[in-house]
Amino acid sequence: MSSRLRLLLAAVGLLALAWLLLAALDRALALAQRFMGLPTGMRWLVGGVLLLVALAGAGLGVWWLRPRKPRTPVVAPDRASLEARIERLREADTDVEELRKELGELDRRRESDRTYLAVFGEISTGKSTLIAALVPGASPERDARGGTTRDVVTYETSAWDAPWTVADVPGSSEADGETRERLAREEALRAHAVIYVCAGDLTRTQGDELRWLGDFGKPLLLAVNKADQWTPDELARILSRVREQAGGVPDAVLAISAGGEERFTRRLPDGSTEDVTRRRAANVQPLLDALRQLLAPGSAALEAQRQNAVLAGLHERTGERERAWRGVEAERIVRRYARRAVVGAMAAVAPGSDLVIQGALATGMVRALAALHDVRVTDVEIDNLLRQVRMTLRTGTSVALAVAGNALKAFPGLGTLGGGVLHAFAYALIFDSFGRALAATLAERRTLDQEDAGERMRELLGEAGASRLRHLAELTGEALRDR
Structure with missing residues (x-):
């Protein structure tokens, strides 16, 4: 659009706005004149009604614009009461071995003095590729089909002079993948922190998963992957929308490029075609910087949050068994x-x-x-x-x-x-x-x-x-x- 055309449109817009303001002022003066012409008693009645409407509107506006209370984390029951419930189910010949193993895993991780990180999100968002960029030498299974991670796969590494374990969990929203999704959620609760990976605007399911993680009080980073596919302006708009959709649940929202391979078909000058595979450059430094800041207190300081999340999850699973x-x-x-x-x-x-x-x-x-x-x-x-x-x-x-x-x-x-x-x-x-x-x-x-x-x-x-x-x-x- 030329500069003259833009200037013309701006002038037309200003004139239209001025005309609307004058029309509104004229209408207001006419209503005021009619109001003053009413009998005294009627003026008091109409004025009182208008005052009540104005006060109600102001009250509604204050309520709508009030600061929202932060979502409170799920509070877990004490461990002794949870163990008593599990024991009661065992005495009733209910299979509780999985619940008892969860308690054992809770103790094992507490004693290991390692930092546990889970990479969570929907299928085909680049979780396994991100693991390869985060953990040098890791070789997660990759496949052209969606949902290639069928179980929880862990990788051990050392970063910032501390032992780390990074878990690659199955992706959510996979057809007939309820069992694998349950495994992913359970591993997310066991971790000290979670990286949630998406590849653009959040879907309703992704928003629900984020709020679920937030309810458990998990230290959480939201990584918008495949940022190299957009222009800077497009990326800025996407990040703005994702932050709004996330509703303040994540500790940070970051744009990253996990890299990996991309395949495409290239047409040659002679008319033939060939399949080409090439590596895409990874850029996960913003995520690493945010992780360093988020987990600076160390695993010992984050252990109380982790235990609360695990016990709260066990409380829900025990409740399902009890029902x-x-x-x-x-x-x-x-x-x-x-x-x-x-x-x-x-x-x-x-x-x-x-x-x-x-x-x-x-x-x-x-x-x-x-x-x-x-x-x-x-x-x-x-x-x-x-x-x-x-x-x-x-x-x-x-x-x-x-x-x-x-x-x-x-x-x-x-x-x-x-x-x-x-x-x-x-x-x-x-x-x-x-x-x-x-x-x-x-x-x-x-x-x-x-x-x-x-x-x-x-x-x-x-x-x-x-x-x-x-x-x-x-x-x-x-x-x-x-x-």
């Missing part, structure tokens, strides 16, 4: 009490009309499920819950009987035994629905929420699937045969 174990154990408890209810149902006059006959079983199931989820319950809470269940069953008895009758049609051997089997199956359905609803409420809310449990029970009574009905029919038959 899985409780789910299996809750199924077992509900099945046991449903079988007992089937046997007791043969003495019931009208299944579902009351839980007086089955009251002791219902109370026992509530206590067993509450103890499983470490929720304390009182006799009053149990009585209130069972009272609501009875109210639910007064309106749901016909539904339970209809479901039971239709289900037994698929089992001629049971269906021909008469109304007693129908009552028994209805009680199996009631106890199974009640137990499942209560277990789900206790697991999610960590309290005995009778309204939530009642709502879940109504849904389970009315939406019993074919596989669940078959399971209950088999349970009913087994219980009656044992009886």
Whole structure:
């Protein structure tokens, strides 16, 4: 664009802006004149409303522009309580060997007095190539396919008169790579510091990974790789956007060139083509300078942060094991009490009309499920819950009987035994629905929420699937045969 054309456009823009300002001023004067012409009482009313709107707008602006509180790191439980939980899972025949090995690795690294660094990021961003530039003599596996790092590979080196271990972890966002991604996250938590590698603007997944690392309080550098592919102006804009997208989580955002090889096809003067491979120059000095500053305190000073991150990660993984174990154990408890209810149902006059006959079983199931989820319950809470269940069953008895009758049609051997089997199956359905609803409420809310449990029970009574009905029919038959 020529200088004259730019000057003309600037003049047109200034004139348009001046016209808009004059139009706004004219409109404001007209509104002020109309306002002054209002009766006194109306002026006070309109003025008060405008003042409230102005104050609300100012308050919103102050709230929007207020300094954001930094994200607080995840605080890990103390090691003794974590070991007690792991031991409890081991006593329940749950596989916890992986968790115990993690504690052993935590101790081993603390005693080694080495600095551990993890290079983390999505596939095909140049992590392995960066390792080769950081660690002289390292030869990570390279391949034309994305996601070539299949396991955690470590390289030992010495820099700045200190022993170092650099870990090359599998890349995230790989198709069907959930297991390798889990390995990468676990190794990132074990490290004293993390280099997160990207190759341009951050995706939503990359932003989530950065915030996850930040929540664990990891010393973190964000390296924007392949900087040699952009012009200086393009690189400046990319770094500005990445810093904004990162939201202040990394300790520093740097542009680097990891180097490596590039392949392309060149057309020769005679019309033929040839495949050419050439080395790209690496420039990782900004990253090395930032690492030197970030890790200047030494591994001993950073050990507390590292241990907190590892124990916090173990806390999450132990929680996953506990939830899985409780789910299996809750199924077992509900099945046991449903079988007992089937046997007791043969003495019931009208299944579902009351839980007086089955009251002791219902109370026992509530206590067993509450103890499983470490929720304390009182006799009053149990009585209130069972009272609501009875109210639910007064309106749901016909539904339970209809479901039971239709289900037994698929089992001629049971269906021909008469109304007693129908009552028994209805009680199996009631106890199974009640137990499942209560277990789900206790697991999610960590309290005995009778309204939530009642709502879940109504849904389970009315939406019993074919596989669940078959399971209950088999349970009913087994219980009656044992009886």
